Amino acid sequence: MSKSIAVSQHSQQLHNDVQEAVKSIMGATQLKAQDYNKVLRSTLAATQKVVTIEIASGDLTLLKKSGYKLCFAKKVGDEDYNVVWQSYVAYLSNNEFSWTPQYQLFASNVFKENVQVKVSTNIVNIGLGQTSTLADSGLLSQAVTGGPDTSFTFVNNYAPIHPGVNQLSTGIDGNQVSTPIYVAVNPVVTGNTVLTPVETILVWFEQNVQTSTMFSSSRSKAIEIDLTFENTAGRLYEDGKWKTI
Template sequence: MPDSQIKSVDIQIAPEDLKTLKSSNYKLCFAKKVNDSYNVVWQSSSAYLSDNTFSWQPLYQIFGSNTFQGNVTVHAATNQVAIGLGDEITLDKDGLLGNASSGGPATSITLNNDYGPIHPGLSAYSTDINGRGTTTPIYVAEAPIVSGKDVLTPVEAVQVWFEQDVVTSTMFSTARSNAVEIDLTEVNSATRLYSGGQWSKPKNVALFADPATVLTIIAALTAAVVIQDLASKIASKLTGVYKDVKVEVTSMGGSTVKIEYREQPGLGGAQLAQTQALLVNPTAVDQLTGFAVEAFAQLGKGYVTLNATTR
């Protein structure tokens, strides 16, 4: 499947908001627009962190349900069949969905209903904020359709919000409180920040490098060094377990340099949590300090004083 068909949203949460949401047992929820409406919780998770990535592809399944009821999880009453945009399918008089075939609008899914009153539904594939791929419901028609044709049009837009006591596949018919809509019809990715209880577009995708995850080394060298050369020598050592660590080197005047280690920008989920924990681990602090000393030696410089701190 072409990369252009992969869509993703990055949800960043400010530290104080994260604490508030977690302490009150709020879940991070996503819904996908179909036929200009949102009415099913596509994914709901309590395992969110400061930076969370949710992605999806246009892989759909169609089904029929006997009911639509708010605050109840979706129940597929018919068989479920894989279907793509630009396809059509028939629900026969016995309530069985046949095989999908080409037909109908190119951006929609067409159901030919020979059964009678039914609530058409769609499921879609997504990769959740913990990297797990699943197919779960995104839509159920609120009113049943009778015999005839119905057209379902998924839209590349998602709604994101926080809510207590809600699970994946829950139907809803009322507006979600303090939700943000993210339109990806013209782009493949977007980032939103939740800070102070409000949604916004962040100016910097790396806003939440927790200060406690930064290791700083101040070293007075025996002679001046080219900052770019030192940074390059240290960076070449950041492999394996340290691949998600970034180094920055600046001059403090004369032969004194400041070396800062922090997580690479754009990390999310487990990667971010693991890197943050690594940067305050005493063994890792010793190893990263050792990388700096090795780089000094490679450049033919010693050090007079060296002070390493985490903050």
């Protein structure tokens, strides 16, 4: 699936979700376009998380000369960070990275460190409080309502496999993409697996790493940023150390 198609599908899913929520409140009245746009903007504004990463001049020069990339990862449940959500070579002194709670579910046949994620199944849009089933044919169903409100549920009727999660982000380059934030390190057996995205990210610099690369070891000089109860945060990298701004 292309990045543009993924973003378009996410936008359509959000449109449908907002319409259904408002129709439920208003007694099945279709929302006018202008009112819908107001609701959509307010919904996104309330749920968008934004991190600003500033890099001091001396550090920026050194990092660029040494071929380091600016990297982000995101948590799912109590698991360790294990996928490079995004990595950027074209970072500058001031960089803004943001995301909204728009997810996709997939499954992979393998988790392997230092290898980019290989999606083995179809990909489906899924929201918090929804469930998708991997049939014995290996096909993921469209998400339906069901499961914990702060999680989504992967029902495995296939065989041992690694569930994975994509999330929509807006990069430091201003481009929206939906890429993996998580792949289960160990395959899950048949039954239900509850996946809970956490609003905590990891930021670090690393050489020779690509977006969607799986990893299992800790990242050098990384900082964890918790946005569970905040929508914005800022950090400065100066003299090889992270500072809150």
